[in-house]
Amino acid sequence: MNDIQRLPTRAEVAESDTWDLSRLYTSDEDWENAFGQWESRLDGYEAFRGKLAESPTLLAECLAFDSELDRLGERLGNYAYLRTTEDQANSHYQRMIGRFQNVATRAGEASSYIRPEILAIDEVQWAALIDAPELAPYRLLLERLVRYRPHTLTGREEELLAMQGEMAGATSKIFRQLHDADLKFGFVENEQGEKVELTPSTFSQLLISPEREVRKNAFHQFYQQFTAHENSLSAILCGSIQKDVYYARARGYASARDKALFADKVPASVYDNLIASVRKNLPALHGYYDLRRRKMNLDAIHHYDTYVPILSDLEVEHSWDQAVDVVCESLQPLGTEYCETLRQGLSGRWCDRYPNQGKQSGAFSYGTYDGDPYIMMNYKPRVLNDVFTLAHEAGHSMHSYFSSQHQPFEYYNYTIFVAEVASTFNEQLLTQHLRSQATDDRQKAYLLNNEIDDIRGTIIRQTMFAEFEKITHEMCEAGEPLTVDAFKSVYHGLLQDYFGPEFVIDDELSLECLRIPHFYRAFYVYKYATGLSAAIALSQRVLQGGDQELNDYLAFLKGGCSQYPLDLLRDAGVDLEQPEPVDTALRHFASLVDELESLL
Numbered sequence: 001m002n003d004i005q006r007l008p009t010r011a012e013v014a015e016s017d018t019w020d021l022s023r024l025y026t027s028d029e030d031w032e033n034a035f036g037q038w039e040s041r042l043d044g045y046e047a048f049r050g051k052l053a054e055s056p057t058l059l060a061e062c063l064a065f066d067s068e069l070d071r072l073g074e075r076l077g078n079y080a081y082l083r084t085t086e087d088q089a090n091s092h093y094q095r096m097i098g099r100f101q102n103v104a105t106r107a108g109e110a111s112s113y114i115r116p117e118i119l120a121i122d123e124v125q126w127a128a129l130i131d132a133p134e135l136a137p138y139r140l141l142l143e144r145l146v147r148y149r150p151h152t153l154t155g156r157e158e159e160l161l162a163m164q165g166e167m168a169g170a171t172s173k174i175f176r177q178l179h180d181a182d183l184k185f186g187f188v189e190n191e192q193g194e195k196v197e198l199t200p201s202t203f204s205q206l207l208i209s210p211e212r213e214v215r216k217n218a219f220h221q222f223y224q225q226f227t228a229h230e231n232s233l234s235a236i237l238c239g240s241i242q243k244d245v246y247y248a249r250a251r252g253y254a255s256a257r258d259k260a261l262f263a264d265k266v267p268a269s270v271y272d273n274l275i276a277s278v279r280k281n282l283p284a285l286h287g288y289y290d291l292r293r294r295k296m297n298l299d300a301i302h303h304y305d306t307y308v309p310i311l312s313d314l315e316v317e318h319s320w321d322q323a324v325d326v327v328c329e330s331l332q333p334l335g336t337e338y339c340e341t342l343r344q345g346l347s348g349r350w351c352d353r354y355p356n357q358g359k360q361s362g363a364f365s366y367g368t369y370d371g372d373p374y375i376m377m378n379y380k381p382r383v384l385n386d387v388f389t390l391a392h393e394a395g396h397s398m399h400s401y402f403s404s405q406h407q408p409f410e411y412y413n414y415t416i417f418v419a420e421v422a423s424t425f426n427e428q429l430l431t432q433h434l435r436s437q438a439t440d441d442r443q444k445a446y447l448l449n450n451e452i453d454d455i456r457g458t459i460i461r462q463t464m465f466a467e468f469e470k471i472t473h474e475m476c477e478a479g480e481p482l483t484v485d486a487f488k489s490v491y492h493g494l495l496q497d498y499f500g501p502e503f504v505i506d507d508e509l510s511l512e513c514l515r516i517p518h519f520y521r522a523f524y525v526y527k528y529a530t531g532l533s534a535a536i537a538l539s540q541r542v543l544q545g546g547d548q549e550l551n552d553y554l555a556f557l558k559g560g561c562s563q564y565p566l567d568l569l570r571d572a573g574v575d576l577e578q579p580e581p582v583d584t585a586l587r588h589f590a591s592l593v594d595e596l597e598s599l600l
Contacts, residue, residue, distance in 0.1 A: 005196045007357045010087040017320075018086075020349035024079040024371040031079055031096070038072050039103050045110040052117040053125065056132030059118075063138045066111055071409050073107060075370050076100055082366060085376055087358035088181040105165035112162040116155045118145060140562065141410055151251040151262070161250065168247075171240040172520040178233070179515065180360055183225045188218050198222060200361035200515075201378040207307040208383060212298075219304040223508035226515055233514035234484035238476075240520045245476045256473045260523035264417045265564045270576060271466065271526055277582040278463040278529070279497070284590035285460055286500035288452060291593065293502075295600050300504045307453070309384075310600065311446045316384045320353055323379070327391045330433030331426060333542060335550065342398055346390070350397065351375040362517070365393040365423075367400025369409050384450060388427050395426035399557050407560035416524060417565040420531025421538065422557060427454060428539035445599040448592060455589045458532040459582070464498045466526035468513060473522065487513050530576055533585040537574045549573065 025031040048062035080100045083093040121129065129135065130142060152158065185198035191211040196202055198221060206218035226233065244256040253259040261268060293301040295310050318326065324346045328339050345351075352359075355378040366374045375393045379386050399422040403412045431451045438444045471490050476482055488510040495505050518525045538556075541549050556572035566576055574581055 005194055007197060007199070007355050007359075009357050010090070010359070013354065013356050016349070017353045018349065019082070019352040019372075019374050019376075021079055021082060021371065021374075024075055024082075024368065028092075028096075031076065034072065035076055035100070035103070038069065038076060039106075041069060042103070042107055042110045044069075045113075049113050050117070052114065053121045053129075056129050056134045059129065060132075060134040060138065062114065063135075063141070066114065067410055069107060069111075071369060073104055075368070077104065078366065078368050078371060082374060082376075085360040086352065087356070088177065088360060089358040101166050101169065105163065108162035108165055109159055112158040113155050115145060115148070115152050116158055118142070119149045119152050137408065138410065147262075147265075151253060151259075153251070161247075168243055171236050171243060175233070175236050175240075175517065175520045176360070178229070178236075179517070181358060183229070185222055185225055188214070188221055190214055199355070201355045201359075204307070204385070205380050205383055207304055208309065208385075210308060212305070215304040215308065216302070219302075219506070220508065223511060226511040227508060230484050230511055230514065233511075234482070234487055237487065237514060237519060238482040241472055241476045241482060241522065244473060244522055255477060257470060257523055264415050264566075266417065266566065267577065270530065270566075271470070273579045274463055274526055274529055274582055275467050275470075277579055277586060278460055281583075281586040281590065282460075282498065282500070284586070284593055285456065285498070286502070288456070288593045289500060289503055291597055291600075301502070302504050302506060303499075303509050309446055310449050310596075311442055315382075316446070317382050318384075318387050319381055320379060321347070323381075323387045323390050326387065326434070327394060327426075327430060330391065330430040331394075333429060333550070335554070338398060338554075341401060342394055345372065345397065345401075346375075346394065351377055353377050353379050355380075363389050363393055365396030365400065367397065367404070367413070369404050369412055373397035373400035373404075388430060388450070388454065391426040391430045392423040395423035398422070402554070402557040403560035406558040407562060411562045412560040414560050415565050417527045417530070418556070418559075418568055420527045421534045421569065424458060424528075424532040424535035425539050425553075427532075428535055429543075432539075432543065441599050445596060448596045448599065452589065452592050452596060455532065455585065455592070459529045459585055459589070460498065462525045462528040464494050465516060465518065466523075466529065468494055469519065469522045469525070530582070533581040534569055534574045534576055536585045536588060537581050538572055541573045 025034065044065060048058065048065070052059050052062060077097075077100050080093065080097040084090070084097050086093070088094075126146075130139060135142065153161070179200065185203075187195040188198050188206060190196050190206065191209050191214050196206065198206070198218060203218060203222050207215055209215050209218075241256075244260075248254075248256040248259040251259065253262065257271065258268065261271065289301055289306070292306065292310055296305065296308075298305060324343065327346070328343045331339055331342065350372050352375070359378065360376065361378065362376075363378060364376045366376070368374065373396070375390075375397055377386070377390060377393065379390065396419055399414060399419060400412075403414055431447065431454070435444060435447045435451075438447055468491060471494075472482060472487070475486065475490075480486070491513040492505065492510040495509060499505060513519065538553060542553050552572050556568055559568050559571075562568075563571070569576055
């Protein structure tokens with residue numbers, strides 16, 4: 001009789017394998033006490049209403065009060081959210097996050113007058129106010145706020161938008177509940193003849209099985225659930241896109257994409273240049289798929305053939321402790337403080353390590369100002385990509401660590417745009433380290449294959465996703481209905497372009513667009529692609545440079561959001577307003593493909 005592998009319940013997971021949230025709150029009761037205090041202080045906003053133009057002292061007091069409540073709210077929200085990810089079927093924590101979101105929406109309503117009041121101050125009075133010493137800690141914050149003058153509404157209109165906070169987050173929440181908790185994918189048999197529970201987490205492991213029948217069965221069985229729920233999922237994604245378009249129009253942006261890029265002061269040319277560069281270099285990707293098909297002895301290549309290593313008989317396994325060792329060893333060029341701090345966190349309890357029933361799929365880093373820079377993993381020892389994922393999330397967490405150590409609360413929370421540089425930088429160093437340790441051509445080819453797939457997944461695949469987001473938002477803005485057939489048609493066209501004419505696209509793959517979590521918070525994924533492009537350049541700069549190049553990079557990590565992201569990166573040594581970083585990364589990809597073919 002075949003063995004059946006089931007995920008443990010949350011209660012069955014060893015405490016040492018879970019994160020320690022006690023630096024946030026020691027218990028749910030501790031959280032409840034702080035939550036009550038936070039809620040009771042919301043009325044304090046009224047003391048400043050209508051008075052912000054009276055004096056710099058009053059304005060500074062209001063900003064200090066708002067910052068203090070933001071910091072408390074962030075701490076409460078971090079704890080509640082992290083608890084929900086442990087087991088998304090846990091109704092206690094679902095209620096906790098719901099209560100938090102409700103009060104956070106009320107806090108947004110109570111403070112919604114601040115922005116329009118500040119922006120109503122005339123330019124002459126503003127010029128005198130901004131130089132007041134009391135406002136020095138908030139000068140950058142205020143200067144950034146003024147940029148939003150054309151997109152800020154009246155006080156009542158801002159209050160109405162703030163009241164929509166919970167509703168605005170509904171589509172993403174519904175998708176997560178359906179995808180991670182309610183959809184049941186059944187069991188599949190792995191290459192050892194064991195029955196494995198098929199989940200969003202185990203799906204990735206089954207796709208690297210050396211047995212093609214296992215991969216194929218997992219793929220088709222997994223997508224059966226998306227076929228069965230395609231109309232519901234399509235409606236959820238449509239609602240998410242409509243929300244984006246609504247808020248862009250309400251605030252007077254030319255498009256939803258322009259609104260998304262505005263905060264980081266990223267010109268649309270960065271986004272468009274990325275798509276153009278990747279499309280220009282697609283022949284190298286198509287050549288790689290043909291190489292993969294030939295070396296795997298396949299008559300035709302399918303999507304479920306693209307994740308398994310070409311040398312699939314070369315076993316690579318890392319326990320958690322071994323993964324921590326190899327990640328920390330690879331990051332030695334970043335110095336003692338970086339590596340010792342990271343090792344202590346990864347060996348300790350920064351991380352929630354392994355899958356359990358109901359746990360959120362995937363991985364993330366969750367930086368906090370008052371707690372640790374937590375990491376969610378669904379670590380699997382036999383998946384080399386999970387070692388890279390750990391290095392990736394460690395990059396985020398150390399970015400959070402340095403930023404919180406060197407910036408005040410108002411400026412510690414770096415943007416996603418630069419976050420993806422810090423994470424993929426670590427992956428580059430890990431790749432270099434592992435390749436330097438390889439002892440024969442097969443090991444070198446295995447690692448080379450992994451690096452190619454990393455660039456393929458992070459630059460090229462994410463650019464395809466970015467193009468999908470651009471097209472579907474433009475369709476919505478033009479009044480075209482976003483039906484399930486429309487989504488499938490757009491996505492199928494992109495699949496044909498990006499995978500090439502010789503690639504077999506299974507019908508179900510057109511439904512992939514309904515299961516990508518980032519699509520439910522759009523215009524995020526392009527930052528993966530620009531991030532890795534910058535990381536390739538910066539890692540080479542650090543590895544080939546000296547103290548100055550390292551200090552430039554560490555200064556970038558310590559910068560938080562004290563500058564706009566493109567400025568932070570320019571100071572670190574790379575200019576993403578130019579197409580060269582992306583073109584260089586894709587030329588590197590093409591050279592890696594050539595090198596792999598020579599080794600195989």
